Amino acid sequence: MIVERLELTDFRNYCSASFDLTAGVTAVLGRNGQGKTNLAEALAYLATLSSFRGAPPDALVRVGADAGIIRATVRDVDDREVLIEAELSRVGRNRVQVNKQKLARTRDLLGVMRVSVFAPDDLVMIKGGPGERRRFLDDTLVALKVSYDAMRLELDRVVRQRNTLLKQAGGRLSDEVAVTLDVWDARLAELGEQLGYARATLVSRCQPMVLEAYDQLAGESAPVELVYEPPWRSTGLAAALVAARDQDVRRGVSTVGPHRDEVSIGLNGLPARTHASQGEQRTLALALRLAAHRLVAERTDSTPVLVLDDVLSELDPERAAALLSNLPAGQVIITSASPLPPSAHPERVIEISAGTVVTSSHDES
Template sequence: MIVSHLELVDFRNYASATFDLTAGTTAVIGDNGQGKTNLAEALAYLATLSSFRGAPGDALVRVGRDQAIIRATVGHDDGRESLIEAELVANGRNRVQVNRQKLNRVRDLLGTVRVTVFSPDDLVVVKGGPGDRRRFLDDTLVALATRYDSVRLEIDRIVKQRNTLLKQAQKATGGGRSELPDDVAVTLDVWDRRFAEIADQFGHARATLVARLSTMAQQAHAELAGERTPIELRYEPGWRRVGLLAALAEARADDVRRGVSTVGPHRDEVEMSIGGLPSRTHASQGEQRTLALALRLAGHRLVTERTGSAPVLVLDDVLSELDDHRATALLAHLPDGQVVITTAGELPEAARTDRVLRIANGAVVD
């Protein structure tokens, strides 16, 4: 799939701008603060309905305006075209249309276009906390099959409901010092069964994904680093060995004492190692960045393989963070499909761009 045309109205620093993109590689060049990353953010928003920079929705609307518009023409591999129009409001509910038909739920847009973003912030997948690695995994699952978006939202809802109940139980028992009331215990049992039912399936999906990503990340890392170093991803939460229902029963007293759910997919960790050593604590920043890029590249390739269509690939100011060897290696191993590269400087020859857009003050200048 490709995004052939993109229009932004009152999005970030763009008052009104249009971009014609190529099916090959488009370079977006401009000084810092001119709108390059904002363009990348708009493209990615169409795929995830969120900012890859973690910005709240109202921050995407130009200062002083009530709403922003992202309008894009998407060409699919079977020759069809989709017109996507997303209206982002500073206060209230966003609205989305596909081919002039309003979607009943905004999240029904998921899967209409897929976008993989490489950014300097990807380092957090390796260097950050467990939540950052879970987010990477779950975003990849959603790109593979949109149903996982509703699954993770349901897990979040259950955890919030369960935590509310646990806090009530904490008060009722004096922090677990007395017997849990029967009505609270029965209600917890209901939530635990529902939690276990959906979480066991989600845990299996995560484990299957990690096994496949580990192999593909090994190959991508070798391409980027120029040498083969053992790369391993491990997802082995203790609750999966016994099943979540049994793990919740075992942890109930501690959960009541703390007033929070201490086990489940919302607390999982994905362990990553380079050369047999934990990448988060033992790898250099250069090694961590290479691993982060390898993970993104592996995820992109897996989505392409499973869906039969390459997502739009966006490299947002990534090359400035790499040495010449790794920048050249990344460009040499980019998969086929549409690529958008943003940079504040001129691109290396290995980029082989088909189109160049120069950005200044939220507008295309040539």
């Protein structure tokens, strides 16, 4: 799948702008604060219905406007033109359309387009808490199979309801609370086992790809290890919930389940979060993204658009060159506030200033 054209209206700092993209590498250049990451965010929104920067939908609408519009003209794997449109409302419900047909639910847009984003903030996947690594796994699962999104939402709902019940119990396990807990536990165990199996399978498939990507980026071989082994998977989540019930009631929160799982990332036999250098951590984060991108490309009929959002400036020259020389096949969009390294050979260059396209040109070489 190739995005041929992107149009933005009242999105972030864009009043009205359009971008003609190429099937190869497009470079989007401009000083900091001009709108390069906003362009990347718009593309990713059409794939995930969320901001990779963690912003709420109303923050994506230009200040002073009531709604923002993202419109993309896409060429699919069968060479058919697809028009994808999303309207983000500052007040009220957002709307999405595919080929001018309104979708019954905005989440039906998931899977129509896939985008992989590499951003400087990806370092949090290595340095941050377990939630960041869980989110990486679950976002990758959704990119592989849209039905995992509904599973994730339902699991979140069940955990919230269970936590509400535990708080209302006030530390006392009455017969009424126990009966209701049984209902929520059964549902949590069912969904949790499914998600746990999916996460474990994903980690197993990604492990060799992460190792290969890290070696390519670092220019040397190093043992990288991904481990997803939550204790509840050995006993079964139903049994683990029973064992933790007294503690859960006492603390008023669900202490066991996929919402608490950790994914350990090791380098050279040590925890990368605490022992790897920042350069190694950044390379690991890139390797994770590259592995996920490759897996999604191999297992779906739609190779994701690859977006490198100001990543090259965070790498030393050797690793930046290694990344550029090992880019996967498909459409690539690179944003940068500084000139690109000599090893970058974009087919199209777009310069942006204050939410406006200043120049747009093809490489004539």
